[in-house]
Amino acid sequence: MGKAHSANTLSRYGAMQAEMGLERSRRVHIVFRNTYLLQYEAHRTADNVPVSATDKAAFEMTEAYHKDCARRKEAYTEASKLPFGARDEWRVGPETYSAAIKDCNRLARACFESNGILFIPSELWFGFLMRRAAALEFAQSRTYKINPVNYGALSGLYAHLKRSIDNTVPVPPPHVRLTLSILCLPEIAARFGMAWLHNLNLDLTSPLDELAFEDKLLGVYKSLGYQVGKNPNRKKAVPKRVAGTSKEYPIGEWPTLASLRREMGQRPLSLIKPWVPVSPCDNSMPAAEVFVLFTAQVWDMIQPELLLQPVPPPPATLEEAMERWSAAYLFQRITEVDFIPLISGLQTEEAARGRPQLSFLNRRPIFFPMPEENIRPGSRWLQFRDRHGYLRRLAEFLKQMAKEDGEILLESLTDMLDNVQCLPCSVKGTASSGGKVWTAGKKEGVEVYANPRFYRIRGLGSDNQGPAQKRPVAQARPSAFAKKLRGSDSDSDSDSEEDEAAAAKWLEARKAAARNRKRSGKAKNSRKPPARKPRANRDPEDLPPVSTEEPEEETDSGRQPPAPGAKPLTRKTKAKSSREPPKPAAQARRVESTRRQPARRAKGGKVASEAEPEEEEYIDGLDDMLEESGDEDESVGG
DNA sequence: GCTTCGGCGTATCATGAGAT
DNA sequence: ATCTCATGATACGCCGAAGC
Numbered sequence: 001m002g003k004a005h006s007a008n009t010l011s012r013y014g015a016m017q018a019e020m021g022l023e024r025s026r027r028v029h030i031v032f033r034n035t036y037l038l039q040y041e042a043h044r045t046a047d048n049v050p051v052s053a054t055d056k057a058a059f060e061m062t063e064a065y066h067k068d069c070a071r072r073k074e075a076y077t078e079a080s081k082l083p084f085g086a087r088d089e090w091r092v093g094p095e096t097y098s099a100a101i102k103d104c105n106r107l108a109r110a111c112f113e114s115n116g117i118l119f120i121p122s123e124l125w126f127g128f129l130m131r132r133a134a135a136l137e138f139a140q141s142r143t144y145k146i147n148p149v150n151y152g153a154l155s156g157l158y159a160h161l162k163r164s165i166d167n168t169v170p171v172p173p174p175h176v177r178l179t180l181s182i183l184c185l186p187e188i189a190a191r192f193g194m195a196w197l198h199n200l201n202l203d204l205t206s207p208l209d210e211l212a213f214e215d216k217l218l219g220v221y222k223s224l225g226y227q228v229g230k231n232p233n234r235k236k237a238v239p240k241r242v243a244g245t246s247k248e249y250p251i252g253e254w255p256t257l258a259s260l261r262r263e264m265g266q267r268p269l270s271l272i273k274p275w276v277p278v279s280p281c282d283n284s285m286p287a288a289e290v291f292v293l294f295t296a297q298v299w300d301m302i303q304p305e306l307l308l309q310p311v312p313p314p315p316a317t318l319e320e321a322m323e324r325w326s327a328a329y330l331f332q333r334i335t336e337v338d339f340i341p342l343i344s345g346l347q348t349e350e351a352a353r354g355r356p357q358l359s360f361l362n363r364r365p366i367f368f369p370m371p372e373e374n375i376r377p378g379s380r381w382l383q384f385r386d387r388h389g390y391l392r393r394l395a396e397f398l399k400q401m402a403k404e405d406g407e408i409l410l411e412s413l414t415d416m417l418d419n420v421q422c423l424p425c426s427v428k429g430t431a432s433s434g435g436k437v438w439t440a441g442k443k444e445g446v447e448v449y450a451n452p453r454f455y456r457i458r459g460l461g462s463d464n465q466g467p468a469q470k471r472p473v474a475q476a477r478p479s480a481f482a483k484k485l486r487g488s489d490s491d492s493d494s495d496s497e498e499d500e501a502a503a504a505k506w507l508e509a510r511k512a513a514a515r516n517r518k519r520s521g522k523a524k525n526s527r528k529p530p531a532r533k534p535r536a537n538r539d540p541e542d543l544p545p546v547s548t549e550e551p552e553e554e555t556d557s558g559r560q561p562p563a564p565g566a567k568p569l570t571r572k573t574k575a576k577s578s579r580e581p582p583k584p585a586a587q588a589r590r591v592e593s594t595r596r597q598p599a600r601r602a603k604g605g606k607v608a609s610e611a612e613p614e615e616e617e618y619i620d621g622l623d624d625m626l627e628e629s630g631d632e633d634e635s636v637g638g
Numbered sequence: 639g640c641t642t643c644g645g646c647g648t649a650t651c652a653t654g655a656g657a658t
Numbered sequence: 659a660t661c662t663c664a665t666g667a668t669a670c671g672c673c674g675a676a677g678c
Contacts, residue, residue, distance in 0.1 A: 378640080
């Protein structure tokens, strides 16, 4: 028995190779037989060792990788004009050789007549290979931009599949072996004749959930050739910002968030792609029934005066229901509707800030809460649990079904929500709050969220012209510059004295700036506390607990390092300076929580009116202080 | 008395910078 | 490398005012 090599993910269609056992080869005088396609020659090298960019190059998307892609494409283009054949290779002993050579014509004819060779035009075959390579390159670059936790494993997988396009890869690198074994690709190919990555979705932040293990955990970096303990710096891909607009990208391919919001407010339909009706679905599915009911009933909850007359009948099919959530339909049927762009899942140039928005995919619990969830009495959502409500129907289905089927139902609903263009900005009903089904727009009417999947943009760009210049432009020293200005003729002593003074000041300023750079952010932000009032006027409670430290504080506290006690001191100053009467319990709680929020502190500091002049003084005097406090700054660092 | 609405404050989150 | 902190947008809950 021999070995049947796979052709890419196609099992058994690559080549056949059979090595005879010692005993058998003695008897038949055949040592080895090998049958394979010569198409591999299109991409072969002189020494027959396939050259392709390393996995690391693909991982980093280096120039070498791009060159390799271009080289392959070129080779296939050339090859599509040439004929290639198949080769049947026998390694035989002299006895068989002499017999076979006499009979080779008959053997060749028999082989041909057995119809064992499938002839495909080169153009078709290499066109297919080219598309395959292009698809894998697209997947690679797309995944590079998405930058998932398993980017290394995925890019290794793509590289492996690419290598296998026209070659049988003898032993894949460790990280690819691991990936293949997690996905059971060889087993699936052996069982079904072909393996698929049908769960690969390049629109998601986690493109292949089955493989959602962190690269670090799988040892991918090590396998890629990175030094142990030195993981690659996985930077966010920087989208190319394309200037100008087009019909396809009305506000450019990479607009800023602000311009996206503006455009969505003004011309939502230019920004959201036209609705393409979904292909006919199985409307007998429970999920379809629930979704149709959901659509009809949620639409019913809009105030009638906001709807344009005549109001169409409720949707009958899933296709109709989904269309009711298209931007065009909402725009046409509701007198006033504010489209609010969601940006979850969009590729953004700037780091994502703030709490991530719920994607359409994750809004299922808002619209389809589980029957056992407690919702505050009086909530609008409870109406849907009434006799004919869609939530009642959903609960009935879930009750009837096995657990797995129920999960499939919920997943289908999730999927449907993910595939509509807009949804109301609903707020989930909870045990403590009623939530909202529709939210009011700015003027009148309603607000809806737009699904980023349907935007005519590639992602969000930034106004930011890159990081601020860190290193100041190198400048000539004042004295040298002054000399140049004067030219070589004047060189008076009085001038040069001034120059020297200026130069000294400039040098000192540079030193101070250097010292300042070393200071911690905390130290820079610490402000000089207000001057102490005369002891006699002060409330004894205001005194710090350890009175022996007082004199030192009085002279030096402004630039003292923020020792463990210093932070509360700032707060204390703020609290006391506002001179409020003793607070009731509720307010006290608030103060306590502000304490935990350092961000609020700065705000609070400004409120304290007494502190302001001091603060200005402090900032004004900062330069002087910096110059003075050379050594003390060394101790700063918290 | 109940519901709805809007304002406000807090919690949450991912990220980068700086500190350790 | 890892930890800590600041940042800033958003979700969410609470609460008082307004409306019925």
